[in-house]
Amino acid sequence: ADTTSRPDKFIGIHFFNPPQLMKLVEVIPGEKTSQEVTELTKDFVKSVNKQAVLCRKDVPGFIINRLFIPMVHEACYVKDRTGATLEEIDSAVKFKLGFPMGIFELADFTGMDVIHKATVEMHLRDKKVINPHPLVEKMFDEKKLGQKSGEGYCK
DSSP, X not given: OTTSSOGGGXXXXXXXXXXXXOOEEEEEEOTTOOHHHHHHHHHHHHHTTOEEEEOSSOOTTTTHHHHHHHHHHHHHHHHHHHOOOHHHHHHHHHXXXXXXXXXXXXXXXXXXXXXXXXXXXXXXXXXXXXXXXXXXXXXXXXXXXXXXXXXXXXX
């Protein structure tokens, strides 16, 4: 926004992949974004049959990735520390927490390249964000990216 001559007109929108299946869209106004632009953007999101969530502060990872990325790494640590299987961890998340997908299942769907890049970028901007778990690093390095490569946690 600071590089434009109209920072009051600048706003971010974050659709999730695949957008035809994912209903949620994060709307991220800048510090100088006008309320009118924010409302127009929320209306646009609604007009394409999506649900807008307002990210009131532009932080690395916005809202969802700020929650999801550490969960992937923590699920790996749970596997390491407890000996729980991937299936047991995913089942616990789906059947106890009510998530539509398990953490590892969603990681495979999202892609290890995306998770790795998001983690690194978030950590560069905010040292409170966890570094990638060694398993995430290994899978990324070995190009085991999940569904897009045919190999991941669940394959």
